[in-house]
Amino acid sequence: MKETVLVTGGAGYIGSHTAVELINAGFDVVIADNLSNSDLQAVEGVRRITGREIPFEQVDCCDREAFKRLFERYEFRSAIHFAASKAVGESVEQPLKYYRNNLTSFLNLVELMRDFHRPNILFSSSCTVYGEPDKQPVTEQTPRKPATSPYGNTKQMCEDILRDSIAAIPEMRGIALRYFNPIGAHPSALIGELPRGVPQNLLPYVTQTAAGIRECLSIFGDDYPTPDGTCIRDYIDVVDLARAHVAALHRMLEKRGTERYEVFNVGTGRGVSVLELVKGFEKANNLKINYRIAPRRAGDIVAIWADPSLANRELGWHAERTLEETLHAAWEWQCHLDRREK
Ligand code: NAD
Ligand code: UD1
Numbered sequence: 001m002k003e004t005v006l007v008t009g010g011a012g013y014i015g016s017h018t019a020v021e022l023i024n025a026g027f028d029v030v031i032a033d034n035l036s037n038s039d040l041q042a043v044e045g046v047r048r049i050t051g052r053e054i055p056f057e058q059v060d061c062c063d064r065e066a067f068k069r070l071f072e073r074y075e076f077r078s079a080i081h082f083a084a085s086k087a088v089g090e091s092v093e094q095p096l097k098y099y100r101n102n103l104t105s106f107l108n109l110v111e112l113m114r115d116f117h118r119p120n121i122l123f124s125s126s127c128t129v130y131g132e133p134d135k136q137p138v139t140e141q142t143p144r145k146p147a148t149s150p151y152g153n154t155k156q157m158c159e160d161i162l163r164d165s166i167a168a169i170p171e172m173r174g175i176a177l178r179y180f181n182p183i184g185a186h187p188s189a190l191i192g193e194l195p196r197g198v199p200q201n202l203l204p205y206v207t208q209t210a211a212g213i214r215e216c217l218s219i220f221g222d223d224y225p226t227p228d229g230t231c232i233r234d235y236i237d238v239v240d241l242a243r244a245h246v247a248a249l250h251r252m253l254e255k256r257g258t259e260r261y262e263v264f265n266v267g268t269g270r271g272v273s274v275l276e277l278v279k280g281f282e283k284a285n286n287l288k289i290n291y292r293i294a295p296r297r298a299g300d301i302v303a304i305w306a307d308p309s310l311a312n313r314e315l316g317w318h319a320e321r322t323l324e325e326t327l328h329a330a331w332e333w334q335c336h337l338d339r340r341e342k
Contacts, residue, residue, distance in 0.1 A: 009082030185333035192333030267306025
């Protein structure tokens with residue numbers, strides 16, 4: 001019989017790509033999502049790519065009773081928890097929304113996993129837990145810095161909740177994957193990122209500028225202490241990121257590793273500046289982006305990129321897609337969205 005995996009937040013950007021890769025790897029998937037930041041079309045996209053009728057449950061993970069019924073209905077040993085609110089700026093304005101949603105949903109998940117003896121939890125964490133690192137690239141040993149936003153704080157708190165719960169529940173295993181900057185879309189252009197309103201993140205702003213939805217991209221600062229003056233990030237293709245979840249899941253199911261709670265960086269190991277990303281996008285898609293240099297954005301860190309060697313070695317996972325492929329897929333997805341609108 002196939003192994004089933006619960007994917008909370010599976011209608012979202014990273015969750016939908018992960019659902020595809022799980023099915024490609026031979027797992028069955030149950031998607032649970034309250035659609036607060038997503039659309040059923042993503043689930044349809046996953047079904048079309050995989051040719052499978054994937055069960056979808058519209059459930060709010062904060063609603064413990066509704067969430068519990070899902071545990072009663074489905075047999076799974078593992079859960080991947082993507083369900084969370086994720087906008088850094090909004091979390092500063094509405095901290096209680098973030099603490100309520102991200103903590104309650106996660107506490108419910110961990111408690112239900114314990115009560116129903118479902119042993120494996122994979123948690124979506126973020127490189128935001130490192131803050132502005134003193135040294136590059138960051139390894140899993142790089143100290144976490146005090147969070148600079150309520151969103152970041154929920155990631156640190158959930159990591160700690162998972163670590164402490166696993167220490168107290170001998171049958172449980174958990175992995176926190178610290179994502180760097182996920183970008184791109186599935187090569188089929190059937191699923192991708194769905195930014196609501198004006199995009200806050202760089203690449204969706206770039207693709208919308210290329211599509212004529214936005215007039216001009218603002219590059220936030222060109223006077224940083226970096227080679228071209230713009231900030232540096234580690235942009236990880238969302239399909240590569242999705243595959244890291246499959247690798248981490250195998251590790252838990254096979255009980256590899258001596259620790260029952262582990263943390264892995266998921267990045268490429270390559271630092272790319274804002275200008276390099278914009279130029280790369282232009283080249284990959286043979287387009288010109290209208291941009292201007294704007295003042296620095298408050299709260300931005302100068303540079304961060306991953307040392308992914310632990311994940312490379314222990315999970316047998318590597319980022320494989322080239323930046324060019326990723327930037328091409330992002331543009332294909334934008335074109336698909338534009339066609340859908342018309
Ligand atoms: P997303 O918003 O596209 O996906 C999250 C999904 O969770 C959405 O479909 C949303 O409707 C759902 N959801 C939210 N609260 C819920 C609840 N209480 N019950 C049920 N469903 C709920 O975001 P994403 O980019 O796919 O991010 C997935 C996870 O990865 C999040 O935990 C996010 O914090 C984390 N993460 C994202 C990034 C990034 O840059 N995208 C970086 C680091 C970490
Ligand atoms: C931010 C969050 C991170 C979160 C991620 C995805 C912080 C410190 N980090 O990452 O926790 O996981 O979003 O939601 O808030 N930029 C422009 N013009 C734009 C948009 C962005 O120049 O219109 C620049 C930014 O200044 C930054 C880089 O592009 O240097 C990447 O920005 P963004 O995509 O927002 O990601 P982060 O800020 O790295």
